[in-house]
Amino acid sequence: MKNIRAILVLFALFLCGMHPAFTQENNQVKALYEKAEYDIPMRDGVNLHTVVYSPKDKSKPYPILMQRTPYSAGPYGSGKMKNKLGPSQFLMEDGYIFVYQDVRGRWMSEGLYDNMRPTLTERVASSTEIDESTDTFDTIEWLLSNVKNHNAKVGIWGISYPGFYSAAALPYSHPNLKAVSPQAPIGDFYFDDFHHNGAYLLSYWLATTVFGYQKDGPTEEAWYDMVNPETSDGYQFFMDMGPLKNADKWYGEDNFFWQQLKNNPDYNSFWQKRSIIPHLKEVKPAVLTVGGWFDAEDLYGPLTIYKTIESNNPNTYNAIVMGPWSHGDWSRESGHQIISNIYFGDSISTWYQKNIEQEFFNHFLKESGEGKPALPEAYMFDTGKHQWEKFNEWPPKNSQWKSFYLHEEGKLSSTTPEGDRFSTFISDPANPVPYSQDIKLNFTPRKYMADDQRFAARRPDVLTFETEVLQEDMTLAGEIMARLKVATSQTDADWIVKLIDIYPGDYPNHEYVLDGVEMGNYHLMVRSEVLRGRYRESFEFPKPFVPDQISAVDFKLQDVFHTFKKGHKIQIQVQSTWFPLIDRNPQKYVENIFEADNEDFIKATHRVFHTEKFASKIEVMVLP
Numbered sequence: 001m002k003n004i005r006a007i008l009v010l011f012a013l014f015l016c017g018m019h020p021a022f023t024q025e026n027n028q029v030k031a032l033y034e035k036a037e038y039d040i041p042m043r044d045g046v047n048l049h050t051v052v053y054s055p056k057d058k059s060k061p062y063p064i065l066m067q068r069t070p071y072s073a074g075p076y077g078s079g080k081m082k083n084k085l086g087p088s089q090f091l092m093e094d095g096y097i098f099v100y101q102d103v104r105g106r107w108m109s110e111g112l113y114d115n116m117r118p119t120l121t122e123r124v125a126s127s128t129e130i131d132e133s134t135d136t137f138d139t140i141e142w143l144l145s146n147v148k149n150h151n152a153k154v155g156i157w158g159i160s161y162p163g164f165y166s167a168a169a170l171p172y173s174h175p176n177l178k179a180v181s182p183q184a185p186i187g188d189f190y191f192d193d194f195h196h197n198g199a200y201l202l203s204y205w206l207a208t209t210v211f212g213y214q215k216d217g218p219t220e221e222a223w224y225d226m227v228n229p230e231t232s233d234g235y236q237f238f239m240d241m242g243p244l245k246n247a248d249k250w251y252g253e254d255n256f257f258w259q260q261l262k263n264n265p266d267y268n269s270f271w272q273k274r275s276i277i278p279h280l281k282e283v284k285p286a287v288l289t290v291g292g293w294f295d296a297e298d299l300y301g302p303l304t305i306y307k308t309i310e311s312n313n314p315n316t317y318n319a320i321v322m323g324p325w326s327h328g329d330w331s332r333e334s335g336h337q338i339i340s341n342i343y344f345g346d347s348i349s350t351w352y353q354k355n356i357e358q359e360f361f362n363h364f365l366k367e368s369g370e371g372k373p374a375l376p377e378a379y380m381f382d383t384g385k386h387q388w389e390k391f392n393e394w395p396p397k398n399s400q401w402k403s404f405y406l407h408e409e410g411k412l413s414s415t416t417p418e419g420d421r422f423s424t425f426i427s428d429p430a431n432p433v434p435y436s437q438d439i440k441l442n443f444t445p446r447k448y449m450a451d452d453q454r455f456a457a458r459r460p461d462v463l464t465f466e467t468e469v470l471q472e473d474m475t476l477a478g479e480i481m482a483r484l485k486v487a488t489s490q491t492d493a494d495w496i497v498k499l500i501d502i503y504p505g506d507y508p509n510h511e512y513v514l515d516g517v518e519m520g521n522y523h524l525m526v527r528s529e530v531l532r533g534r535y536r537e538s539f540e541f542p543k544p545f546v547p548d549q550i551s552a553v554d555f556k557l558q559d560v561f562h563t564f565k566k567g568h569k570i571q572i573q574v575q576s577t578w579f580p581l582i583d584r585n586p587q588k589y590v591e592n593i594f595e596a597d598n599e600d601f602i603k604a605t606h607r608v609f610h611t612e613k614f615a616s617k618i619e620v621m622v623l624p
Helices: 004-016 027-032 089-094 132-146 161-167 202-211 234-241 244-249 256-263 300-312 348-366
Strands: 033-041 047-055 062-069 097-102 150-159 177-183 286-292 318-323 336-339 342-346 378-382 387-391 400-406 422-427 463-466 474-488 494-502 523-532 551-564 569-575 604-609 617-622
Touching: 027 033, 027 089, 033 132, 047 132, 062 132, 062 161, 062 348, 089 348, 097 132, 132 150, 150 161, 150 348, 161 177, 161 300, 177 300, 177 348, 202 234, 202 256, 244 256, 286 300, 286 348, 300 318, 300 551, 318 348, 342 348, 378 551, 400 569, 474 494, 474 523, 494 551, 494 617, 523 551
Parallel strands: 062 097, 062 150, 150 177, 177 286, 286 318, 318 378
Antiparallel strands: 033 047, 047 097, 336 342, 378 387, 400 617, 422 604, 463 569, 474 551, 474 604, 474 617, 494 523, 494 569
């Protein structure tokens, strides 16, 4: 494919939500900083390529602020500099020693690449065993000894995959590592990015190229070609592809990550040992985790990493920020913060950069680092009221669990159902429910997280349940659980639950509404999630459904902070296909869906029960 390097750069930006790393050079960077490149030896002898930008002003020492990335630390070579440095313009102007490193096996670094490299469970001083924590430790040790004019304090930040590398620096951290900010971090590839609760994220299929090929040695150029679908119609492309086994046409034996995905459909030891979550113990550095409420890629990661650190490390400074952003929006300023048709306000990212991120890093790296910075533990944006709120903990201590029960005739209320009723729909893998009305084939979708869901509510294979018009505001703040009682005529099924805010019919348009959209009766998707039904009891050990037997399907939707305003309604949508966001479940139980044949894909009749004995409900946390 032509212009492959430009495409890869754009892809990395799309994944990371970052400004271009190298476009037209920024005169301010060249005026304020000088650049040096090093190959830093790790304990096993592998050299990692590292680019260091140091302030030209040598009148005072500076902290080190680093990012480790699989997406290139370039541009490489004398005189070639990044367009911007650090997490924001403000920190760049404050003065830091900015460090960028290609992780092992990527770009100019030596070694073999490993996706979500497992973290070692113990450390032996004389051992040459490595993980991302040891590579970070060894890098910091070298920088402290070889880079001049530092103040002996080090910080790390990164978005998306670099967010994982930030979190991976926390176990057995270097004593000089004082502040870490995992931003949209991958926590576990079985629940972020490539999977959601056992369902394969087909929307990430194109990204398999980036993570699936080793290179022969250090290189400034891409060593792989992206797949060219030759169409922008994602729905049709993947329908034409058929079962996942047909993807071998594009990804064969040479793509090791595709083989790993195919060979490990369950949450087995391969995936378990790649999760950073179990290793977030005895965390010493201060941590600021950042995420977006409308992040289609990494929502599990930031929420779970924050909560795990909070639970395991009561004496560690641990804070979280969740804003009205898609993946990485906080690192750039678009002026108007808009997701799909929802306008949240102006200069929200700049406000975050100046009032939260800058305060965090300056406190722990430039100032004494004693005590806490002038920040709350949780800075959370209410996506219904469109305003920031401060909390001492997340979820808020005063949030209370409230149940909304599914009823016959599409009703949703806090009263338990009576009688013996269920709702039925037919799920057909040959005609799956789209996740969006858009046909674009993207690396990974974004705007659908706030898209209008009216199109889905009007399909016969989507069940809808909604409240009466709210007579007062209701603020959801915290976790959500779907607890369904279901039955299927076949032996497998996916279950998708969406939480919807229905706007009043006379709600006015604003100037940023997309063409052809009316905000009156807009169905805003506040939160959504899928569970592959075979994993209803265990992600490690799948289990088929017994046809027509009632089963419990319980799963967590990610947290929300959203006020459903007076005059709005709350709706729940339930469906079994969500295409091509996730792959199609054949609905006939097969051992490995990646190996399913055409004839395995069959229609199924699904029932969702709402009876006194078998009550389906959604549990939410509500502020009083």
